[in-house]
Structures are given as C-alpha cells and as structure tokens.
Amino acid sequence: MTKSRSLRIFFKGSLFLIGLVLIGCAQYTKNARLAEYAPEEGYRFNRLASGTNTDSLFVVLTFSGGGTRAAALSYGVLKALSETEITWKGEKKRLLDEVDLISTISGGSFTGAYYALFGGRIFSDFEARFLKRDIEKELRRLLYNPVTLLRLASPYFDRIDLAAEFYHRTVFDRKTFGDLVVHRRPFLVVNATNMFLGERFEFTQDQFDLLGSDLSSYPIARAVAASSAFPILLSPITLNNHPQPPDYERPDWIEDALEDYNRNRRRYLRARNFLIYADKDDHPYIHLLDGGLADNIGLRAVIDSMRDDAREGGILQLTNLKKIEKLVVIVVNAKTAPPENIDKKKRAPGIADVAMKTATVAMDNYSFETVELIKELKARREQIERTVRDCQALLNDRCAVAPTVPALKEIKYHIVEVAFEAIPDSKEQEEFLSLPTNFSLKPSVVDRVIEKGGALLHQSSAFNDFMEEIRSAGAE
Amino acid sequence: MEYLCVRFAEQRKVLIGRIAQGETDGLIELEPGTYTVTLSGAPNFSPKKQKIVLADTSPIKPMEVRFDKV
Numbered sequence: 344m345t346k347s348r349s350l351r352i353f354f355k356g357s358l359f360l361i362g363l364v365l366i367g368c369a370q371y372t373k374n375a376r377l378a379e380y381a382p383e384e385g386y387r388f389n390r391l392a393s394g395t396n397t398d399s400l401f402v403v404l405t406f407s408g409g410g411t412r413a414a415a416l417s418y419g420v421l422k423a424l425s426e427t428e429i430t431w432k433g434e435k436k437r438l439l440d441e442v443d444l445i446s447t448i449s450g451g452s453f454t455g456a457y458y459a460l461f462g463g464r465i466f467s468d469f470e471a472r473f474l475k476r477d478i479e480k481e482l483r484r485l486l487y488n489p490v491t492l493l494r495l496a497s498p499y500f501d502r503i504d505l506a507a508e509f510y511h512r513t514v515f516d517r518k519t520f521g522d523l524v525v526h527r528r529p530f531l532v533v534n535a536t537n538m539f540l541g542e543r544f545e546f547t548q549d550q551f552d553l554l555g556s557d558l559s560s561y562p563i564a565r566a567v568a569a570s571s572a573f574p575i576l577l578s579p580i581t582l583n584n585h586p587q588p589p590d591y592e593r594p595d596w597i598e599d600a601l602e603d604y605n606r607n608r609r610r611y612l613r614a615r616n617f618l619i620y621a622d623k624d625d626h627p628y629i630h631l632l633d634g635g636l637a638d639n640i641g642l643r644a645v646i647d648s649m650r651d652d653a654r655e656g657g658i659l660q661l662t663n664l665k666k667i668e669k670l671v672v673i674v675v676n677a678k679t680a681p682p683e684n685i686d687k688k689k690r691a692p693g694i695a696d697v698a699m700k701t702a703t704v705a706m707d708n709y710s711f712e713t714v715e716l717i718k719e720l721k722a723r724r725e726q727i728e729r730t731v732r733d734c735q736a737l738l739n740d741r742c743a744v745a746p747t748v749p750a751l752k753e754i755k756y757h758i759v760e761v762a763f764e765a766i767p768d769s770k771e772q773e774e775f776l777s778l779p780t781n782f783s784l785k786p787s788v789v790d791r792v793i794e795k796g797g798a799l800l801h802q803s804s805a806f807n808d809f810m811e812e813i814r815s816a817g818a819e
Numbered sequence: 820m821e822y823l824c825v826r827f828a829e830q831r832k833v834l835i836g837r838i839a840q841g842e843t844d845g846l847i848e849l850e851p852g853t854y855t856v857t858l859s860g861a862p863n864f865s866p867k868k869q870k871i872v873l874a875d876t877s878p879i880k881p882m883e884v885r886f887d888k889v
Contacts, residue, residue, distance in 0.1 A: 595836040599853040599870070606874060607852040650850050652835050663841040663848060727820075731878050749824060749846045751878045 369497035371504045372565060374556045374582045380591040385548030386520045386558050388444070388530045388656030396441055396528045398666040400431050400813075401658070402673070403444045404529070405641035406451025407710070408571070408634065409677035411784040412792055413450035415474050416677045419796020420761055421458055422466060426797075427810075430817030444648075446532040446641040448634040449571040450782075451675065453514065456567050459531035460518050473514050474789045478782035481513075482506060501578035503568055511564035520546065520566075521559035530656075532644045534634035535569040538579055539626065540616055543637040544569075545644060549654070553620035554629065555585035569631040579630040586623050593621070596653045613651070639706050640676050642713045649720065665752045671809055674714060675796070676762040678707065680776045714760060721756040728753050757809040761799045821873040822881035823847040825856060828888040832859035846881055849873055856884055865889045 384390070406417035424439040431441065447455035453473055458465045485491055485505060494500050511517055523531060537544040544550060546566040551558040569580035600607075600614035619626055637643065648658040661667050685692045692700075731751050738745040766772035775795060778788065800806055825833045825843050832839040833847060834857045841847035843858070857868040864886040876882050 595855050599836075599855055603852045606872070607850055610850055610852050652840060652849050652854070653838060655838055659848070660838060660840055663845075664839065665845070723820075727878055734879055748879055749822075749881060751846050 369494035369500035408449030413677035423797035507568035
C-alpha cells in the first residue's frame, strides 16, 4: 500500500468518524429536572416586581401568529403604546409602562419575548436584529452547511432545533427564562400546542411544575421556536416529562375538579389533562407544535386567567381581591385574507386550495369566536354589575329601611382589536390582507406594517373610549 | 360565574384550595364547580375546611359558607 493511499484511507476514515461523532452528539436542548418543588420560585406572575406598574389599571396584550407580518404589527402597537402618555393615580407615565401581561403566538412571540427580555432596547435594535432580516434565507444557508446536514441525521436533532439554536444565538442573546425572573412586568406567556392533548401549552413555571421541570435554565429562543413550529414545515419541539421532586404536593383543586364532569366540563378537562402530565410512565415526553393550532391570537391564555381559580396572580384572583379597576385587553391580530377566485370557477378547487382551506378555516373561525367570547364575558360582567346597581336602587326607592345588596367590585373592561380588517380604505386593506406569512418581508413592507399597527390602535373606538376615560380620571 | 360569600367573626382571606380568592364578607366570583374552602391565618375556626358545590347563585343571592370561631 502506498503512503498516499494510506493517507487517503486515514482521511476518509477520520471524516467518517467525525460524521458519526457529529450525528451522535447532535441532541436537542433538554429541559432541566426540578430539584425541589418551590411554588414561590421561578417564572411566575407574582414573582415579577411591579415597580410603578399598578394592578388597578391592568393592561394585557395578545400578539397573534403570522410570521414577520405579525411580529411587525405587534411591534407597531408596542411603539404606539410607548408614545402614549397617561396619568393614572396621579402619576404621569407611558401606557406601555402599565402593561402587565403579554400572551404570544408564533411570529408575535418574537416581539413579545424580545420586549419582555430587553425592555425599551427593542425600539433601537429589534428592526435590524429580527424584523428586517431575511430569516428564512439565513436558515436555508445554515441548512445547506455539511455539518448541519450531519447533525440533522441524528433522530434527536431536527429542523426546529436548528432554528431554535439560530434564534438563541442571533436574536435572544442566549437568554433563558431565568433572565426574565429578575425583570419587572410585563409577564410573558409564550404559547405552543401540546401535540398529544391538542391543548394550549404555556412556557411558565406553573406549567413546567407539571413536567417536574425547571424553566429557569430553558432558552427563551426554544419557547419562541416551539410557538412558531408550523406543522410539516418545522418539526415539533420535544420536552422531557420528568418525575416530580419528592416534596411535590398535588394541588387540592384537582380532586374537586374531577367531580365536575357534568357541572363544569372545562374545569374537569383541566384536571384530567393535569393527570396526563402526572402520568410520567405513559407520557415521558411532550411534543410541542405551533401555538396557533390551539389558539392563533393568544387570547385563550387571558380568558383562562379570567376563569381559573387555581392560578396565583391570575386575573380572576386579582378581580376577587378587588385590585383591578380597569382591564384593558389589546388583541393584535395579523390575520390576512388573500383575494380568492375559487367561487368564479366552474371547476372544483384543486388539492392546493383544499389543503390551504383545511389548514386555515377552523383556525380562523376559532380566532373569531375567541374574540367574540371575551366580548361576551365583558358584556355579561357589565350586565351583572348593572343588575346589582339597579337592585340596590330599587330597594332604596321602595323600602323605608333598605337592605344592602352584597357589593360587587365594578370593573371597566376595554377590549381593543388591532387587525388589518379595520383599515378603512378598501384598496389599502386588500394590500395588507394579501401580505404573505413568512420570515422574510421586505424592509419597506415591514415599515408600513409597523406604522399601520400604531395607526390601527389609534383609530380603534374601544381604544379611544379607554383613553377618554383615562383622561377624565386624570383630570379629576 | 357563580358567587360565594364566606362568613367569619374576623376579617380573613378566603382560600380556595390554597389560593387566596377574596376576603370574608365579600363576594367571591368563581366558575360553577366543586371547591374546598378554608381561611388564612390562625386556625381558630371550625370546620377546618368545607367542600362546597357552587351552582345556581347570583351576586344578589350568593352561596353563604360560615366558619365558627373556636
């Protein structure tokens, strides 16, 4: 055997071995096991300092999915809130400084997570670091790298893990949820979908408690990647469902709620799903898909918080403790509706049209019904407040010594929607409703979407009613 | 929603499970369902906790749950 042939064999063998090592080492980032159960620790609403942010004016933002279009629209709304001055309880501040909770899906998760992590810095570098980058092109370039291809050959490292690493390095400065704990409000709720249960999964310590897992060391980029793991295009994110720490105690509400099958099916299902997470032998892994599958506008997290009695720091608890005077929910929905001509053709629509409709019709209907649901909850609550008021007035009017009806703390609700459908000019509306869902919008388009986010907020009658109310309260 | 009013001789936080959801003598809003109610602070009350089924209430006629001082 010649020396050069030996060298060739050695070189090829080495390459083969390196390849095997790369495949063997390629592994998704695991979520850490919880060493001890600490209900007062970790990323929970109550752990965040409120600073000058009051509970009495409780502002919630929900950012929908929709790629860069959704990220830019929600960024435009954040920008407008930062430029909106209010006086609340005698203190002048930006409305943005009163935001308590941001619930995000997919594209909207990038903006929400970036703001929760870096605060005001978002207004100086987010456009360059995310919105105006061709993320898809950069990911494709990464994908064609031979080392990446070898890593992707591992069954434990998939396209979504590659995307998460990329976001971790280039967008979120390698930050984890532990970095969010030291921050003030807003509390960030990044939503994904549990593939087995088909239900909303949120990246909070309350949720991670069910997995016996510590969220604090988990990269924020992986949560955002899970939230935007669009089926088929991207693979699911996998989490380990660890055994519970020895000192873990099952919450009392579970046993109670399991009796509520006929009384309150929603509460019963919450308890039943809890038991599925608790069954570590049958469910050792949790696979997460795009949050948009369970709720594409991020509003279900808010509605759950208005109903869930087991949530420390939830909206229901703050309502019952009489802390909230005004509840403002701003729903930023980047939904589009590209022009179609299927009804103009005699021929039945092709497979592409059918597939698209199959993927989007139920999602769009559910988003619509979710917004209507929160409006109904608002209307119902207002009606109850009115009934109590009228009852007391009637008693005062008719009885010499009128008894006092139990006092219900009155809350002013404002549900504000920011959506392209509200653009008054039909031609402009059509332009925005035709924007694509991707992570590579032209910078000029991004600028227009950002500007439109602010404009749509300011033209919303619900937002203007709220501002008028705030101005009147400030003047008193 | 359903409405609950918990009575006790002293002002206390009302715990639903382990979560403070309101105060004694005040109205507490909850979804219909089965709940375990108790009080925060010194355990000078009886019974120690009460299991209730909350349904068919209104803010004008909430379900009343009473704890006695011991």
